[in-house]
Amino acid sequence: MFCPKCKGEFIVGVKECPDCLVQLVNELSTFETGYVELVTVLETSDPGIIMVAKSLLEESNIRYYAKGEVSQHLFGFGTFGPGFNPLFGPIQLQVNIDDSDEALLLLKDLSV
Secondary structure, three states: OEOOOOOOEOOOOOOEOOOOOOEOEOOOOOOOOOOOOEEEEEEEOOHHHHHHHHHHHHHOOOOEEEEOOHHHHHHHOOOEOOOEOOOOOOEEEEEEHHHHHHHHHHHOOOOO
């Protein structure tokens, strides 16, 4: 059993990390760090479409980055008429280039 937070290993039967107070898992997930080429698969200012798109990607275990999402309310300007901050533009959902074909297929029916 392993702690997903501190990566500590525990004997079978222990259910919670005594240091982190989180549930233990059978094995740690591993991922490689390094350069990942991202591709924009959706660009929109509609928050409803963004939520649906994120849900579809998560359901298919496709990792994404929502470029510009945090910047929309930067400096207290918020969003205007078209639904995005004109300084930063609409939100772009980006995925690893290896997942782009599947993501585009999943999101093809979402329109701006």
